[in-house]
Amino acid sequence: MKSLWVFHVNTGACNGCDIEILDVLTPYYDIERLGVKLVPTPRHAHALLVTGPLTRQAYHAAKMAYEAMPPKPRIVIAVGTCACSGGIFHDSYALRREYRESLEYPLKGGTSEFLPVHLYIPGCPPRPEEILYGVALLKNIVEKKIRGELFREGTFVLPRESFNAWVEVLLRARIRKELGYFDGYSLLKRFMELVESSESKEELEKLVEKAINDEGDSRLRYGLEKLYSYYLEVVRTYEGILAAKRAIIGLPK
Amino acid sequence: MPVTKAYPFEPEEAPPEYRGIPRIDPVLCIGCGACANACPPNAILRIDDPQNGTRRIVLDVGRCIRCARCEEVCPTGAVRLTTEFEAATDDRGDHVEVVELGLARCRGCGKYTHYTERQVEKVLSLIPRGILDFDRVREKLPLCSECKLKLTVLNATKFGEVDGL
Numbered sequence: 001m002k003s004l005w006v007f008h009v010n011t012g013a014c015n016g017c018d019i020e021i022l023d024v025l026t027p028y029y030d031i032e033r034l035g036v037k038l039v040p041t042p043r044h045a046h047a048l049l050v051t052g053p054l055t056r057q058a059y060h061a062a063k064m065a066y067e068a069m070p071p072k073p074r075i076v077i078a079v080g081t082c083a084c085s086g087g088i089f090h091d092s093y094a095l096r097r098e099y100r101e102s103l104e105y106p107l108k109g110g111t112s113e114f115l116p117v118h119l120y121i122p123g124c125p126p127r128p129e130e131i132l133y134g135v136a137l138l139k140n141i142v143e144k145k146i147r148g149e150l151f152r153e154g155t156f157v158l159p160r161e162s163f164n165a166w167v168e169v170l171l172r173a174r175i176r177k178e179l180g181y182f183d184g185y186s187l188l189k190r191f192m193e194l195v196e197s198s199e200s201k202e203e204l205e206k207l208v209e210k211a212i213n214d215e216g217d218s219r220l221r222y223g224l225e226k227l228y229s230y231y232l233e234v235v236r237t238y239e240g241i242l243a244a245k246r247a248i249i250g251l252p253k
Numbered sequence: 254m255p256v257t258k259a260y261p262f263e264p265e266e267a268p269p270e271y272r273g274i275p276r277i278d279p280v281l282c283i284g285c286g287a288c289a290n291a292c293p294p295n296a297i298l299r300i301d302d303p304q305n306g307t308r309r310i311v312l313d314v315g316r317c318i319r320c321a322r323c324e325e326v327c328p329t330g331a332v333r334l335t336t337e338f339e340a341a342t343d344d345r346g347d348h349v350e351v352v353e354l355g356l357a358r359c360r361g362c363g364k365y366t367h368y369t370e371r372q373v374e375k376v377l378s379l380i381p382r383g384i385l386d387f388d389r390v391r392e393k394l395p396l397c398s399e400c401k402l403k404l405t406v407l408n409a410t411k412f413g414e415v416d417g418l
Contacts (some may be wrong), residue, residue: 030257081294084315084345088294103300106345107316121341122348124318127267129260134341136261145339146314150351151279156371159281159329163381169328181325182270189330242383 001073003035004135007045011062011111012094013052016125017080021049029128034135042068047075050111053082053089056096059114066115075138078110078117079131081124086110088124160192167234168192174230179223187220191227267336272319274337277312277352281331283371284308284354288323288332297323297332306356306365314340315348329375360393361400370395 010018024031025038039045042065054062066076081087086109089095097109111117121134136142160168168188175184194211198204208228215221258265267273286299289310296316300309312332323332342348356365357373373394380387396404 027256028258029260033257034261081316081318084348085313086294087316088318090294090316102295103298105298105311105313105351106349107296107298107313109316112345119341119343120315120345120348122315122317123338123340127271127338129258129265129267130338130341132260133339137341137343141261142339144342144347145337146274146342146347148346148349148351150353151277152353153355155280156374157280158375158378161378165379166381169379176325181321185330238381238384245384 001046001139003037004047004075004138005037005039005045006047006049006077007039007042007065007069008049008051009058009062009065011050011052011058011083012055012089013080013082017051017082020125020128020131021051021079024128024131029132031132031135034132034139034141036135042066043070045069046073047077048115049077049079050083050115050117051079052111053086053092053095053109054111054114055092055094057094059096062111062115075119076111076115076117077119077121077134077138078112079121079134080126081122083111084117084120084122085112160196163238164192164196167195167231170234171227171230175223175227178226179219183220184223187223188227191224191231195231267338269336271336271338272321272334274314274340275312275317275319275321275323275332275334277310277350278331278333279352281329282310282352282354283329283331283375284310284352284369285328285372285375286310287326287328291322291326292317293320293322294318301356301367303356303365303367306358308354308356308369310352310354312350312352313348314350315345357395359397359400360395361403362397364397366395366397 008021023029042048048066048069050062052058078084082089085107090109097113100108119134119138121130123130133142137144171188175188178184179187194207195204198207208224212221212224215224289297289299294316296313298311300311319334321334324334340348354369354371357368357370359366377391377394380390
């Protein structure tokens with residue numbers, strides 16, 4: 001097939017995917033160089049571009065549009081997570097869906113349950129490159145990259161042991177409140193590497209000071225300072241507990 | 254100068270903050286199911302099979318909305334949102350990633366418990382030395398809920414005898 005003429009149906013999407021489809025048509029991404037054209041009626045279309053989880057109200061309209069298409073190619077492209085499998089709306093009351101056990105996979109739902117879908121483009125919403133990639137996949141320009149995978153028992157790695165693992169758990173909750181998970185967890189990883197590489201308290205202090213001075217981002221500098229003060233607090237608590245236990249049981253030092 | 258991207262004909266990198274396809278690292282995953290609890294669209298399932306003693310953590314990319322809550326709650330950092338975005342496919346089976354882990358056997362009755370061996374290892378690795386008696390905790394740990402109940406009752410009655418009640 002040389003050119004793909006598509007008809008776009010919104011079956012209850014939140015408009016996010018529709019905006020991305022518009023974006024794909026702009027000169028910056030320009031899907032028309034792949035021969036894709038948006039047509040105003042399903043009678044001219046080769047493909048139905050469906051977004052949304054297929055609400056009960058939209059079901060009949062989508063079915064009419066699908067039946068109005070010429071019978072030969074009749075391709076259905078599901079754009080967005082909702083169209084692929086229901087997405088965040090998978091158990092909404094407004095959806096047309098069948099009862100099923102929730103522990104079956106791949107998970108069912110969305111448009112793909114009632115229309116025979118030829119191409120799934122997940123994403124919430126998919127970025128314009130994802131839609132471009134999907135269309136290119138349909139036209140055999142690119143290779144399929146994702147594969148289903150099954151991992152059984154293999155090697156297992158625990159990054160930290162004993163005291164450091166305990167410290168990491170305590171610091172994780174604090175740094176998440178300070179910086180959020182995205183910057184916080186990577187910063188904590190860096191900090192724990194400093195802790196593990198240092199032999200004594202003085203060496204750690206020097207290493208942390210050096211890291212703070214080298215850091216260009218003021219948020220991360222603040223995070224490192226906070227982490228170091230929390231670390232000292234945890235160490236003090238640990239030593240306090242040990243001392244108290246020694247006093248009770250009468251263990252020798 | 255052309256404005257248009259050459260994307261499908263040339264490779265494209267997403268920015269480092271981009272929340273793309275989530276991936277589970279089977280080397281780090283302990284199978285606790287925290288991600289399955291946190292996932293708003295139920296894209297991650299935790300499926301236990303007590304007969305065969307396996308637990309499956311199933312991640313369906315086609316249901317994922319990339320909110321990164323799994324990444325936020327994962328205690329070992331096994332779930333990561335990569336910057337890959339090319340997830341389009343014609344087969345929904347390609348979207349599913351399964352990590353299968355063994356459940357721990359109960360020390361008392363030999364049945365499978367409701368947690369994995371890796372979870373036991375993780376918990377044991379968290380105990381700082383000196384505060385808790387490490388070897389006694391390790392000795393007691395893989396217990397199913399029934400055996401734990403029995404042990405609790407047994408310990409309680411022992412306590413009574415000692416005090417002469």
